[in-house]
Amino acid sequence: MRSRGVALVTALVVVAIAASLATHLLWRSSMWISQVESMRDLAQARLLADAAAQWAAAVLADDAANSAVDHPQEPWARQIPPMDAEGGQVGGQLFDEQVRWNLNNLLTASGKINEPELIVYRRLLAELNLPTELAETLADWIDVDTEARPGGAEDTYYLAHSPTTRTLGASLSVIEDLLLVKGYDVVVMERLRPHVTVLPGTTQINVNGASAIVLEAVLTGLSSADAEQLVLQGQRLPFRDIADFRTRFGKDFPGQGEGRIATRSRYFSLRLQAAFGKSQVQMVALIDRGQGWPVVVWRRFG
Ligand SMILES: [Ca+2]
Ligand SMILES: [Ca+2]
Known part of the structure; x- marks a missing residue:
């Protein structure tokens, strides 16, 4: 009777161990499956972000074909909220990098x-x-x-x-x-x-969107009040060209260093977020619209 009791306990222990082992294995394999799934989702989210960067390049190409100036009221500058695309979501915004020094x-x-x-x-x-x-x-x-x-x-x-x-x-x-x-x-x-950037080579400041601090720094002789007035003017109506920038100042333009300013830009940064399944990625990229079709100079995922 006693040995039967021991045998029963032993059997129960064996069953319990087997059950916990099975649970553990099941847990391990489901962990593995979910890891594989999240890796797949991450890869998909990155693909989506890269596709969106190509779309942003196309938006900038379209802008170059249709306008001679760049300013923050143009369609490329609009923020795109996360929207459904290819089974995931993607959203983001383009910024003019040449408003910074x-x-x-x-x-x-x-x-x-x-x-x-x-x-x-x-x-x-x-x-x-x-x-x-x-x-x-x-x-x-x-x-x-x-x-x-x-x-x-x-x-x-x-x-x-x-x-x-x-x-x-x-x-x-x-x-x-x-x-x-x-x-x-x-x-x-x-x-x-907010006022500086790092771009390849030497670049001009786009007066449509630059801060008063940057304008004052690049144009010798411009006072803080002059620079602030110019920023307000540009916000009301973007400057067409540098002659327009000078004329609209309204009096003798005191700023020197016109070689440093422009009303159009070559470099843009792109910030976007993409989500697929359980994974999300953030991407920052620099786009060069210098020659021909805009190209992604570099991109970073976060
Ligand atoms: Ca433009
Ligand atoms: Ca030195």
């Missing part, structure tokens, strides 16, 4: 610093109440020589500080590169970001 304007093709542009950057920093040494440290970071400018910093500084690194000696690829440069931190970045 391009930090790579500081560098000439031969790797030297463009001194008049450095003056523009110093002015921009001063308007933002940031130390103007940030212009010198960035200049040393991107120039090809290893001689430190007054207030700047070259390899000797970076090799002695953590994280140990060397200066870039080339134009910036992405704005986050700035965080490696002496004096730049998240607080500085937050203040700078």
Whole structure:
């Protein structure tokens, strides 16, 4: 009787273990299936985002074919709320990157610093109440020589500080590169970001959409009040061309540096969100409308 009792208990234990093992295996395989599903969904969401980027390029091509100016009231600038597409959802918005000052304007093709542009950057920093040494440290970071400018910093500084690194000696690829440069931190970045960008080569400022701070920095002789008045004018009715920009100012136009401004743009950034099944992706891309069909220069998923 006692041994039967023990055998029964043993049998029950065996059954219990087998059952829990089966549950565990079932759980493992369903985990595996859901992982495969979410990987598939993620891949689909990315495909959807890439398709949307191609659609944005087509929108910009269409704009170039139909208008000689670019301004934030044009159809390309509209925010597209998430909408159903190919079994998922996608939405986003295009932004004119040339309403911001391009930090790579500081560098000439031969790797030297463009001194008049450095003056523009110093002015921009001063308007933002940031130390103007940030212009010198960035200049040393991107120039090809290893001689430190007054207030700047070259390899000797970076090799002695953590994280140990060397200066870039080339134009910036992405704005986050700035965080490696002496004096730049998240607080500085937050203040700078609405007014600066990182684009290939040298670019002009599109006066349709640029901030008063940027206009004041690129046009020597323009006061804050002048710049603010111009921004308001452009918001009421976008400027057709630079002659229109000057004329509508209403009195003798004090700004110098017309080579730095334009009323159309080549570079646009795209921010979009795509969702498929259980997965969501965010994408940031830079689009170049320079020659022929617009191309995606780079894209990042987040
Ligand atoms: Ca346009
Ligand atoms: Ca230097």
